[in-house]
Amino acid sequence: MAGSVNSKITPPRWLLAELTYSCPLQCPYCANPINFARINNELSTEDWLRVLSEARAMGSVQLGFSGGEPLVRQDLSVLVAHARKLGYFSNLITSGYGMTEAKIVELKEAGLDHIQVSIQSPEKTLNDELAGTESYDHKREVARLVKKNGYPMVLCVVIHRKNIHQMRDILEMANDLGADYLELANTQYYGWAHLNRDQLLPTKEQFEEAEAIAQAYKEKVKGKMKIYYVVPDFYEDRPKACMNGWGTTFLTIAPDGTALPCHSARELPGLNCPNVKDLSIHEIWHHSPAFNRFRGFEWMKEPCRSCPEKVKDFGGCRCQAYLLTGDMNSTDPACSLSPDRQRVYEAIFQARHDAESAVAKPLVFRNPKNSKNLTF
Amino acid sequence: MTLDPTQPLSFSPFLRLQWEEAQQKHVILYPEGIVELNVPSTEILRLCDGTHTAEDILVELEEKFNQTGLKNDIFGFIEVAIENGWVS
Ligand code: SF4
Ligand code: SF4
Numbered sequence: 001m002a003g004s005v006n007s008k009i010t011p012p013r014w015l016l017a018e019l020t021y022s023c024p025l026q027c028p029y030c031a032n033p034i035n036f037a038r039i040n041n042e043l044s045t046e047d048w049l050r051v052l053s054e055a056r057a058m059g060s061v062q063l064g065f066s067g068g069e070p071l072v073r074q075d076l077s078v079l080v081a082h083a084r085k086l087g088y089f090s091n092l093i094t095s096g097y098g099m100t101e102a103k104i105v106e107l108k109e110a111g112l113d114h115i116q117v118s119i120q121s122p123e124k125t126l127n128d129e130l131a132g133t134e135s136y137d138h139k140r141e142v143a144r145l146v147k148k149n150g151y152p153m154v155l156c157v158v159i160h161r162k163n164i165h166q167m168r169d170i171l172e173m174a175n176d177l178g179a180d181y182l183e184l185a186n187t188q189y190y191g192w193a194h195l196n197r198d199q200l201l202p203t204k205e206q207f208e209e210a211e212a213i214a215q216a217y218k219e220k221v222k223g224k225m226k227i228y229y230v231v232p233d234f235y236e237d238r239p240k241a242c243m244n245g246w247g248t249t250f251l252t253i254a255p256d257g258t259a260l261p262c263h264s265a266r267e268l269p270g271l272n273c274p275n276v277k278d279l280s281i282h283e284i285w286h287h288s289p290a291f292n293r294f295r296g297f298e299w300m301k302e303p304c305r306s307c308p309e310k311v312k313d314f315g316g317c318r319c320q321a322y323l324l325t326g327d328m329n330s331t332d333p334a335c336s337l338s339p340d341r342q343r344v345y346e347a348i349f350q351a352r353h354d355a356e357s358a359v360a361k362p363l364v365f366r367n368p369k370n371s372k373n374l375t376f
Numbered sequence: 377m378t379l380d381p382t383q384p385l386s387f388s389p390f391l392r393l394q395w396e397e398a399q400q401k402h403v404i405l406y407p408e409g410i411v412e413l414n415v416p417s418t419e420i421l422r423l424c425d426g427t428h429t430a431e432d433i434l435v436e437l438e439e440k441f442n443q444t445g446l447k448n449d450i451f452g453f454i455e456v457a458i459e460n461g462w463v464s
Contacts, residue, residue, distance in 0.1 A: 011398060013410070059398030061410060089392055089405035113392065114407050152390040154407060180390065181407060223461075228408065 009295070011059030012251035012285055015088075016066060016263060017048065019076070020255050023069040024097045026132030026365040027120065029158050029193040029200055032068065033266055037371035043257045045075040047276060049082050051253055054281035056086040060251065066093040068255065071103070077110045084111025091116060091154075096142035097135055104142075104149050115146045116154040116183070121163045122173035130162060132365045143177045152180040159210065159232075160187040160200040161355060167210040171217045179225055184214055186232035189347075190264040192366045194323055195374075199363050201351035204235050234344055238309070239316025239334035246294035246318065251285065259284045261291055264319040268328050294318055301329050303337045379455050381430040385423075385463050393421055404462060416441075420453055424463045430454050 021036040033039070043051070052063070063083055070076060071094055083090045091114040092107065104115070119139050120130040127136040147153040155174050157163070163170070174182040186207075189197050202210070211229070218227040233240050243250045243262045252260040257276040260266055266273055274288040285291055293299065297310055304315035315321075316332020324333045324343040331338040354360055364370055387393060392405045393413075402418040404411040413421070419440070423433045434450050457463045 059396075061396060061398075061403075061405065087394060087396075089407075091407055113405075114390075116407075150389065152407075226461075 009286055010248050012055060012249065012281075013060060014062045014064070014250045015052075015055045015060040016064045016250065016252040017051070017070075017079070018066050018068065018252060018254050018263070019048070019070045019073045019079075020068040022072040023067060023095070023366075024072075024133055025069070025095050025135065026367045027130060027158070027192070028196045028363040028365055029160055029187045030366040031188065031191045031193060031263060032366065033191055033264075034195060035371060035375035036068075036366075037368035038375055039254070039256050041256045043253075043255065043276070045078060047257060048075070048079050051257075051276050051281060052079065052083055052086060052088070055251065056088060058282060058285065061087070061089060063088040063090040064093055065090065069095055069097060071098045077106050080107055080110040080112045089113050093156075094118070095131070095135070096139040097133070099138075099142045099145075101145050101149070104145050104151075108149055108151065112151075114154055115151050116156050116181075117143050117146060118156040118158065119143070119173070120158070122166055122169040126163060126166075132367065140177065143179075147178050153178055154181040154183070155179040156183040156185060158185050158187055159202075160193075161202040161206065161351070162200065164202045164206045164210045167213045171214065174225065175221070181226045181228065183228045183230065185230040188230075189234075190267070190319055190323070192364070196363050197347060198350050198354040199361050201234065201347065202232075203352055203355060204348070207232060207235055233316075233320075233332075233334040234348060236334060237336040239313050239320070239332035241313045242317035242320075242332075245314045247285070247291040248295075251281070259288070259291075261294070262317075262319065265290070267319060268322055271328075299329060301331065303339070304331050307337065379430060379451060379458060381434075381451070384427055384429050385433070385454065386426040387421055387424040387463050388461060391462060393418070416449070417453055420450060421457065421462065424454075424457075 020042055021032055021039060070092060080090060090112055092112055093116045096117045117139060120127040124136040128134045143153060143155060155177060157170050187193050187200055193200060214229055247261050250262060252263045253276060254260060258266060258273050259276055260273050265271060271290050271293060273290045274284045300315055304310050316334055318328045320334060321330045321332045322328035325340045330340060333340045333343045393402060396403045399412060402413045419437060420433055423436060430451060434447055437450060438444055438446050
C-alpha cells in the first residue's frame with residue numbers, strides 16, 4: 001500500500017497546532033492529557049515549519065495555534081508568518097495571559113487572522129479561582145486591545161456547573177467587550193474535565209435554562225455578534241458527529257509531534273499515534289494505522305453497524321466511548337441506542353449528587369504537580 | 377432589503393478571499409469555516425474594494441461577460457453577501 005493514495009481519503013482541512021503544554025493557568029476543565037507534565041521533547045521551530053508546509057500542500061487551510069498557552073513559544077511570530085506565506089487562515093487560541101499590545105501588533109504584522117481569547121467567568125473572583133491565577137483584568141484588557149488593533153473580537157467561555165448560572169452576565173460581558181464572535185463551549189469531558197466531571201457537569205435544568213437564555217440572546221444580537229453554542233451531548237439522544245468523522249477533516253499535532261485524529265486520541269490505548277519526527281504528514285494521514293483505524297464503517301460494532309444514522313454521526317466519539325465504556329470500539333453512550341447508555345445516567349447522577357452534597361469534592365487543578373502525582 | 381446600489385461596497389477585513397489550489401476554486405475563509413465560490417461570485421466580491429458600488433459592479437460585469445440582464449443575479453448575490461457579513 002505504501003506510496004498509494006486512497007482516493008476516498010479527504011484532505012486534513014483543519015490543522016490544530018498544539019505548540020506547547022506549558023500554561024500559566026490551571027483550568028480544571030482543560031482538555032489536555034492528565035500526564036502532560038511527563039510529555040517533553042517539544043518540536044523545534046524547524047519541525048513546525050515543515051509540518052505547516054506539508055499539511056498545507058495536502059490541502060489544510062484552517063489553522064489553529066493552541067496549547068497549553070501558545071504565547072509561551074518564543075517562535076510564535078515566525079510560525080504565524082510562515083503560515084501566512086503558505087495561505088493559511090490562522091487563529092490564535094489563547095488565555096490572553098502574557099499578551100501585550102506590542103505582541104498583538106507583531107502578530108498582526110506577521111499575518112495572524114484571528115485571536116480567540118478565553119475568559120473563565122464574567123466575575124473576577126470566579127475567573128481567577130477557575131484559572132488558578134489572577135488574570136481577569138488582564139484578559140479583559142487583552143480583549144479590548146485585540147479589537148482595537150483591527151482583529152475581530154473572538155471570545156470563548158467554557159461552560160460548566162461553576163459558571164452556567166452566570167449565562168446572562170456572560171452574554172452582557174461579551175457585549176461590553178464588543179465581541180464579534182462568542183463561543184459558548186459546554187465542557188467536553190476529556191482530560192482534566194473528565195477527571196473533574198462530578199464537579200463540573202451541570203444538571204439538566206441548568207443546561208436548559210442557560211441554553212434558552214443564550215438562544216434568545218442570539219436572536220437579539222443577530223447581525224452584530226455571532227454566537228456559537230457548543231451543545232453538551234450528555235443530555236442529547238444522539239452523539240456529536242465527532243471530528244466530522246475520524247481522519248476526514250481534522251489533524252492535531254501535539255507539542256511533542258504526536259499526530260492525532262482528535263485532540264484526545266492519545267488517551268486511547270494501543271492506538272500508537274505516529275509522530276511527525278518520524279513520518280511525513282502525507283504518510284501519517286494516508287497510511288498510518290492510527291488514522292485508518294476508525295475510517296469508514298467497517299470497524300463498527302452493533303448497534304452502529306446496521307444503523308442508518310451512522311453516516312450522520314459516525315457512531316459518535318471514540319474517546320468518549322473509551323472513557324465511558326472502556327472499549328473504544330463501542331457506540332458512544334451519548335447515543336440513546338447504546339447498550340451502555342447507563343454510563344451517561346450514572347455520570348449525571350454522580351454529578352447531581354456532588355452538586356447537592358454538603359461537602360462537594362474539590363476541583364483538581366491542571367498543573368504540573370497534579371499531573372505528575374496522578375500519573376507515572 | 378439592505379442593498380443601496382449607490383453606496384460603495386467593501387469586502388470584510390475579517391475574512392479572506394483566496395484561490396485554493398486543492399479545490400481549484402476561490403474560497404472565503406472565516407474562523408469557523410470555508411465557503412467555496414463560483415466564478416461570477418468571485419468576480420463580484422473582488423470588486424467590493426471600497427470604491428465600487430453595486431451599480432458599478434453591474435456595469436463592469438455586464439461588459440466583461442458581454443451580457444445584459446444580470447441585475448437580478450448580481451444584486452441578489454450582493455444581498456446574500458451583505459446578509460452573511462462578507463461585504464458591507
Ligand atoms: S484550558 Fe486553561 S489550563 Fe488548559 S491550556 Fe487552556 S488556559 Fe491553559
Ligand atoms: S447507534 Fe451508532 S450510528 Fe446509530 S445513532 Fe447511535 S451512535 Fe449513531
